[in-house]
Amino acid sequence: MNAKAQHDWFAVAxxxxxxxxxxxxxxxxxxxxxxxxxxxxxADLLIDFGMGLRPLAxxxxxxxxxxxxxxxxTHSHADHVGGFHEFAERRAHSSEAAVxxxxxxxxxxxxxxRALDAPVTIPPHPDWRRDQYRIAPAPLDVALAEGDIxxxxxxxxxxxxxxxxxxxxxxxxxxxxxxxxxxDAIYRGMLVDDLPHSDRTVYRATMARIAALDVAVAHGGxxxxxxxxxxxxxxxxxCA
Ligand SMILES: [Zn+2]
Ligand SMILES: [Zn+2]
Numbered sequence: 001m002n003a004k005a006q007h008d009w010f011a012v013a014x015x016x017x018x019x020x021x022x023x024x025x026x027x028x029x030x031x032x033x034x035x036x037x038x039x040x041x042x043a044d045l046l047i048d049f050g051m052g053l054r055p056l057a058x059x060x061x062x063x064x065x066x067x068x069x070x071x072x073x074t075h076s077h078a079d080h081v082g083g084f085h086e087f088a089e090r091r092a093h094s095s096e097a098a099v100x101x102x103x104x105x106x107x108x109x110x111x112x113x114r115a116l117d118a119p120v121t122i123p124p125h126p127d128w129r130r131d132q133y134r135i136a137p138a139p140l141d142v143a144l145a146e147g148d149i150x151x152x153x154x155x156x157x158x159x160x161x162x163x164x165x166x167x168x169x170x171x172x173x174x175x176x177x178x179x180x181x182x183x184d185a186i187y188r189g190m191l192v193d194d195l196p197h198s199d200r201t202v203y204r205a206t207m208a209r210i211a212a213l214d215v216a217v218a219h220g221g222x223x224x225x226x227x228x229x230x231x232x233x234x235x236x237x238x239c240a
Pocket of ligand 2: 033
């Protein structure tokens with residue numbers, strides 16, 4: 001497979017300011033998640049990793065600023081950690097560490113993807129078979145906690161623990177620039193709070209917290225970005 005075909009699996013949008021949004025347009029919409037690459041002076045940050053149906057690392061190295069990469073998973077569901085194993089310096093919340101290390105179907109929900117009528121609109125490889133789809137284990141190098149700072153030199157991202165959708169969901173907030181990467185805690189579209197490890201009571205507390213955040217934009221785990229007004233409307237709507 002040539003390099004162009006590899007890259008065509010992913011769609012890339014340059015959002016400006018050293019921020020790139022990547023997604024997999026050929027993946028079923030339920031599992032079509034966002035991947036963000038943020039350039040920094042001393043390190044680049046990659047947030048989430050797609051389904052792992054094709055290698056993500058070649059695209060990321062093409063888009064890289066040249067600085068070392070820090071890889072952060074917002075949580076350990078299949079649509080966010082499929083390509084996590086391709087990267088070093090892996091970080092996620094401590095509550096997701098065990099799942100990242102062993103990636104059991106029951107916790108990543110990869111089986112749900114395999115069971116879809118049309119998990120992909122085109123096969124990622126000519127010989128791809130859905131029944132062989134698995135998430136490769138990606139043990140963490142760093143277990144994150146609420147309040148941790150990820151420094152890129154010229155930008156600081158603070159870890160917010162935002163449980164509810166899953167126990168160790170996190171968001172990353174750049175308070176100085178008003179940018180919030182919210183993972184699956186909040187995004188544009190139908191939120192999921194009915195997984196076996198979801199917790200609606202805890203999720204409501206997370207949403208109350210999100211509604212009070214002072215940011216300009218929220219980049220969610222799925223769909224287009226939310227303005228602060230849209231983000232607050234979704235969060236307060238959930239709490240109502
Ligand atoms: Zn999720
Ligand atoms: Zn997701």
